[in-house]
Amino acid sequence: MVNEIILGQYMPSGSFIHKTSPKLKILCLFLFTFSIFLIKDSYLYFYFLAVSIFVLKLAKLKISYLLRGLKPLIFIFVLTFILNAMFSEGEKILWEWGFIKITAEGLIYSFRFFMKVTLLVIYATLLTLTTSPVELSDGIEDCLAPLKFVKFPVHEFSLMMTIALRFIPTLLAEIDKIKRAQEARGANFSEGSFIARAKNFVPILIPLFIISFKRADELAVAMESRCYMGGEGRTRFRRKKDGLSDYLLFAASLAVIYPALVNYLSHL
Amino acid sequence: MPLIGLMKVMIDFKKVYFRYSNDEGSPYALCDIDLSVGRGELAVVVGANGSGKSTMARLLNCLLIPSAGKVFIDGLDTSDEANLWSIRKKVGFVFQNPENQIVGTIVENDAAFAPENLGLPEDEIERRVSYALEAVGLLGRREFMTAHLSGGQKQRLAIAGVLAMKPDILVLDEPTAMLDARGRESIIKLILKIKNELKITVVLITHFMENALVGDKLICLEKGSVRFAGPAHVFFMKGREYISKFNLKQPFGYELINRLNESGFSFCESDYMQAADPEILSDIIFRAVKNGR
Amino acid sequence: MGAEKTLISLKNISFTYNKGLPTECAALFNVDIDINSGEIISIIGHTGSGKSTLVQLLNSQLTPCSGEITWFIDGIYDQRGAAVRRRVCASVGIVFQYPEDQIFEETVYDDIAFGPRQLGKTPEETEKLVFKISELMGLDKEILYKPPFELSGGTLRKVAIAGVLAMEPCVLVLDEPMAGLDPESCDSFARLLQGLRSSLDLSIVMVSHNLEYAAALSDKIYCMASGRIVLSGTPKEVFGDIKKLDEYQIGALPSAIIAAELSAAGLKFAQTPLTAEELAAEILKNYGK
Numbered sequence: 001m002v003n004e005i006i007l008g009q010y011m012p013s014g015s016f017i018h019k020t021s022p023k024l025k026i027l028c029l030f031l032f033t034f035s036i037f038l039i040k041d042s043y044l045y046f047y048f049l050a051v052s053i054f055v056l057k058l059a060k061l062k063i064s065y066l067l068r069g070l071k072p073l074i075f076i077f078v079l080t081f082i083l084n085a086m087f088s089e090g091e092k093i094l095w096e097w098g099f100i101k102i103t104a105e106g107l108i109y110s111f112r113f114f115m116k117v118t119l120l121v122i123y124a125t126l127l128t129l130t131t132s133p134v135e136l137s138d139g140i141e142d143c144l145a146p147l148k149f150v151k152f153p154v155h156e157f158s159l160m161m162t163i164a165l166r167f168i169p170t171l172l173a174e175i176d177k178i179k180r181a182q183e184a185r186g187a188n189f190s191e192g193s194f195i196a197r198a199k200n201f202v203p204i205l206i207p208l209f210i211i212s213f214k215r216a217d218e219l220a221v222a223m224e225s226r227c228y229m230g231g232e233g234r235t236r237f238r239r240k241k242d243g244l245s246d247y248l249l250f251a252a253s254l255a256v257i258y259p260a261l262v263n264y265l266s267h268l
Numbered sequence: 269m270p271l272i273g274l275m276k277v278m279i280d281f282k283k284v285y286f287r288y289s290n291d292e293g294s295p296y297a298l299c300d301i302d303l304s305v306g307r308g309e310l311a312v313v314v315g316a317n318g319s320g321k322s323t324m325a326r327l328l329n330c331l332l333i334p335s336a337g338k339v340f341i342d343g344l345d346t347s348d349e350a351n352l353w354s355i356r357k358k359v360g361f362v363f364q365n366p367e368n369q370i371v372g373t374i375v376e377n378d379a380a381f382a383p384e385n386l387g388l389p390e391d392e393i394e395r396r397v398s399y400a401l402e403a404v405g406l407l408g409r410r411e412f413m414t415a416h417l418s419g420g421q422k423q424r425l426a427i428a429g430v431l432a433m434k435p436d437i438l439v440l441d442e443p444t445a446m447l448d449a450r451g452r453e454s455i456i457k458l459i460l461k462i463k464n465e466l467k468i469t470v471v472l473i474t475h476f477m478e479n480a481l482v483g484d485k486l487i488c489l490e491k492g493s494v495r496f497a498g499p500a501h502v503f504f505m506k507g508r509e510y511i512s513k514f515n516l517k518q519p520f521g522y523e524l525i526n527r528l529n530e531s532g533f534s535f536c537e538s539d540y541m542q543a544a545d546p547e548i549l550s551d552i553i554f555r556a557v558k559n560g561r
Numbered sequence: 562m563g564a565e566k567t568l569i570s571l572k573n574i575s576f577t578y579n580k581g582l583p584t585e586c587a588a589l590f591n592v593d594i595d596i597n598s599g600e601i602i603s604i605i606g607h608t609g610s611g612k613s614t615l616v617q618l619l620n621s622q623l624t625p626c627s628g629e630i631t632w633f634i635d636g637i638y639d640q641r642g643a644a645v646r647r648r649v650c651a652s653v654g655i656v657f658q659y660p661e662d663q664i665f666e667e668t669v670y671d672d673i674a675f676g677p678r679q680l681g682k683t684p685e686e687t688e689k690l691v692f693k694i695s696e697l698m699g700l701d702k703e704i705l706y707k708p709p710f711e712l713s714g715g716t717l718r719k720v721a722i723a724g725v726l727a728m729e730p731c732v733l734v735l736d737e738p739m740a741g742l743d744p745e746s747c748d749s750f751a752r753l754l755q756g757l758r759s760s761l762d763l764s765i766v767m768v769s770h771n772l773e774y775a776a777a778l779s780d781k782i783y784c785m786a787s788g789r790i791v792l793s794g795t796p797k798e799v800f801g802d803i804k805k806l807d808e809y810q811i812g813a814l815p816s817a818i819i820a821a822e823l824s825a826a827g828l829k830f831a832q833t834p835l836t837a838e839e840l841a842a843e844i845l846k847n848y849g850k
Contacts, residue, residue, distance in 0.1 A: 134373050166373045169415035174662075181663040184620060184655040185724060186679030203675070206665035210710070218368035225329055225361040226382040226429060227353060233387040237380035237397065317715075317743050418608070445741050448608045449770050449812065475743040515745035520815040520837055527841035546815055550822035557828065557848050 009069055009125070010132045017059040018130045021246040022139025025127055028253045032123050035260035036116055040267040042108075044260055045115040051256055052122045059130050069125035070118070077114060084110035137161045138239075155231030163219070171208070178207050275306035277340075278437055278469045279328065284337035286323060297323045298492045301337070305485065307436075310463045310470045312480050312500065315489035316515035321473045324489065325441050328471065329359040342436060357386065360430030364442040366422035369429070375417070376401065376410040378425060382433045400428040403466065404458060420451025424458060431462070438462060439471045444479075456482065477519045480504075481544050490514050501541045521549050528553070567633055568732055568764055569596040569619060569653065574628035576614055588614040589788045591628070596732060601758055601765045603775035605811065606785030612768045615785075616736050619766065620653040634731050651680055654730030658737045660721035661714060669712070669720050670705040676728040687727075694723045697760055699753065715746045719753075726761070733757070734766040739774065747771075751778055772814055776800055776835040784811050801833035816840040 012018060036048055056066060088110065090103025131139065141158035148154050179189065182203040189200055286298040298320045305311045315321050326332040327339050333347050342358055344351040363369055372378030379400050383393040401407040404424040417425060423443055430438065440459065444452040456479055463470045472483065480486055486500040496503050504511065504522040511518055518526065521543025525535045533556055542548045576589040589611045596602060606612050617623040618630060634652045666672035670691055677687040695705060698719045709717060739747045751774055757763055769775065775782055776796040784792040784799060786809040792799055800817045816834045824830055829847050834840035
């Protein structure tokens with residue numbers, strides 16, 4: 001069963017972006033997200049779009065990968081755009097029918113919203129295309145590390161993520177197996193009313209819960225048997241230290257978002 | 269056969285009793301267990317379902333503590349809390365379900381779990397991961413995703429995860445029960461290799477009788493007590509009826525010689541000991557037939 | 562048992578997973594199998610030989626890429642259409658590996674009753690079925706009203722199988738039914754299967770790599786390797802063909818191996834012995850003391 005694709009489309013290509021520290025890449029994502037929401041003039045949306053294509057090329061990846069990430073969400077984006085356009089308030093009315101009002105301001109607002117959300121997804125996809133699930137989980141742990149000082153259980157949270165990632169393929173295989181077994185007993189997952197079909201998920205969910213609880217128990221015993229004593233005193237295998245190239249990339253990101261900051265400040 | 273007297277005792281049960289609940293009148297899962305396993309030995313534990321095999325195994329790495337009596341691992345008392353992590357480091361435990369032992373997404377990351385827990389420096393972890401993966405034959409797959417391994421490979425990874433602690437003792441509780449025929453074969457070969465090359469003391473719990481013959485010592489449990497502790501061939505020579513009391517069967521060669529002896533042949537102990545190999549067994553039978561024995 | 566009648570016929574079946582996609586994987590090639598009424602058939606082969614794919618073809622959860630499957634049951638002749646597929650599912654009951662994983666209801670009774678209820682049986686009919694099957698499976702009446710999690714693994718497996726039998730299939734297909742069972746449970750399970758065959762007039766297809774039980778229980782054995790049937794026949798025919806078993810690395814019965822060695826050395830054997838008992842008898846028959 002080929003399952004890497006499900007976890008956010010990691011596409012290794014050996015580029016330097018792939019090799020960059022995941023922690024810094026995640027911080028860059030936050031920077032870009034923050035900047036995109038600060039933008040006042042719409043032309044900057046296209047600027048960020050261009051930047052994302054540029055980064056994609058630096059990562060030696062094809063545009064089709066990006067589009068693949070957007071595809072499932074396209075419907076929602078377009079729907080949001082249409083709904084926003086139809087029901088937003090504004091002065092310059094362009095077209096009216098009943099309580100549906102399409103105004104110029106409304107259209108602009110919808111467009112901006114659409115661009116913000118699309119860009120967000122594009123940059124998040126860039127992150128998952130260039131960072132493997134394991135690296136992402138390490139990166140999140142590193143980003144959360146400062147929270148240790150407010151007693152946030154960083155290690156436990158990170159271990160939970162690692163284990164969850166580890167078992168996703170297993171769970172998918174089990175769902176498949178249980179589904180086939182219940183179908184063989186006459187359970188119907190494809191026909192019938194919505195409520196009937198929802199009820200039919202009970203024979204899948206309950207066994208899955210039971211298996212998962214048993215699994216958690218056995219896994220905990222196995223971990224203890226391998227001397228797991230919690231996060232205290234634990235070292236990490238192959239932890240890449242951040243290097244000069246990582247910091248340079250972060251600095252470059254700061255430079256890239258500078259126009260957005262300027263734009264925001266100039267409108268104050 | 270190595271003598272216990274000359275060999276260091278790694279596992280020592282002294283008048284051990286165990287029950288899961290301390291309520292009055294609750295039954296004992298293990299009664300009056302006295303046995304020992306020496307360094308470098310392979311002890312195979314057999315018995316019917318519910319005979320206490322798994323319970324006994326879990327007393328070896330402090331997952332359970334005796335209700336009465338003492339268990340000593342390389343001289344350390346398991347009921348002494350101060351010894352807990354030293355014992356857990358010495359005793360590597362491999363469970364039945366390969367799936368529920370693997371923590372990491374990538375093979376080498378999972379093998380590194382135990383050394384990470386022990387707080388070892390990065391270069392030492394690297395050495396141990398390579399050592400453990402090589403010992404189980406997964407070094408070439410160190411960057412694979414664990415989800416893509418077969419059942420047998422996952423179980424080998426579980427063994428590697430435990431070898432990375434450099435344990436003195438390896439305990440395996442029905443390690444092949446959930447594997448297919450090929451997986452079973454590969455695990456048994458690996459266990460023998462570990463015992464012979466790495467000189468680790470091994471305790472193997474199994475219900476596959478062919479595996480019972482590979483050990484230095486066979487321990488048979490029934491309803492929580494030790495009914496037999498000694499060489500495997502002596503146990504199986506006792507005959508079908510005796511063994512079926514424990515809901516076990518004789519390995520094929522033993523059953524065959526047993527039946528032939530019942531009908532007038534007179535095979536002896538050394539014949540039994542070679543009965544595992546079909547070619548040798550055929551030879552023995554042929555000669556017996558020809559010589560009218 | 563009545564005259565032999567073919568219940569399921571597979572002719573020249575081939576199957577490929579993900580056909581046309583980059584992850585394409587051929588699983589079965591030109592498979593021919595006949596399942597007759599009242600028979601116990603074993604399909605043996607290693608993991609990856611195509612056994613599990615075959616199991617899902619038998620109850621139409623998968624459709625073959627080429628070739629024809631015909632079910633001569635209740636006038637079902639065709640594998641197309643969801644409604645037909647569901648009827649086939651009911652007539653060909655499949656018990657997957659570790660079936661106890663599929664149990665979900667609050668009581669054993671309800672879980673066994675799931676299948677009949679899905680088929681639209683009335684509560685009275687359902688009750689009759691549940692009681693009848695539980696008795697055949699050796700499940701006491703008190704167990705029926707217990708929650709499943711209180712029961713042992715072996716009992717749970719019986720409950721899961723009862724759940725499939727409650728749909729009154731004509732053919733029962735079991736995928737590795739003895740996986741994870743200890744020797745004592747395997748023996749009692751084998752006896753149970755034989756009992757089911759006679760009391761329910763059931764055809765049983767056992768997909769497994771347990772050679773010993775395949776030899777003991779089957780009327781007919783099919784050996785699979787790399788998606789093809791490489792050897793078939795009665796247990797004595799199959800296990801007697803040591804050369805072919807070795808060629809396809811299927812494994813062999815120790816009794817047959819020794820019989821072959823002794824034959825080569827000059828002793829005479831009337832037929833291939835499948836157990837130590839038969840082998841001893843054969844050795845003694847010719848040269849008894």
